[in-house]
Amino acid sequence: MADLVLKTARKAFDLFAEGWATGNFEPYIALLADEMTFWFPTGAHRGKFEGATGRQKMIAKCQDHVAAGDRLTLHPPQHILTDGDSVMFEFEADGLYADEPYKGHNAIAFEVKADKIVGFREYFGDLGA
Template sequence: MDDYFSVGGLLSAAFLSFSMALAPPAAPPAAPPAAPPAALAQRIFSAWQQGEKTGDYAAFKAFLGPELRQFSHPLAGQAADAAALAKLQELIAGREKDPNHLTFSRVELTSSATLFTFHFDSQGTVSGAFPYAGYNVISLRLENGRLTGFREYFGYVNPAWFQK
């Protein structure tokens, strides 16, 4: 091998190593962007559906926090501020004790910047054993990536189904 090429190769390698040592460190990977509000609303609604199908609301409860300031339900009434979270937790506890077993169809989403309203049909049993088939609406309000409002509406049901 020619001395020129071996010295040249060594000098090139040394220069490359030196320039890499002087280069600024690579930036850490950027945090993944926050989920778009519509995607977050879909995850929350899917967690709600899971609870309504099986009685297991654990995934839905993970979205609940002190930011929830508005709750409305045809049979449980309305609540605002801190009482909203307590009222929704009370509703869930009742459904965990006497679960609904519902399937969903024809789900449609209507939304604005902060309000995501799911319209759907559901069928199965409610409050432990009562047959149900009807049209339902769940509206979720999201602000700053958090659930701040939950409203449930449904067609006729016998209020006695929900009295303990």
């Protein structure tokens, strides 16, 4: 079970990173469960959302980044922490965000059930570009 959780979370991280780099989040979105928890700390998507609304908010966040032309490189994780069904990736990212250069230190936690993402939590700090 632990191997499947880590494998699924790693796939989600890699597809999420690919979405940021290319603007195509569809492969990542395909990994999301029909109902999930989405937690984001700031901006238009700030809050904690559950169920189908959580999934809708996660998708909206991805679509908004595509529409804005945001492009980031999510660098290989510096740390990967696991606890049961939760896997957290700590990494640096840089690129263009909100029409400004961005460089940040980020952590994203995925909750996994079977082979789907049922939870997403993101934490970040801007390191200055």
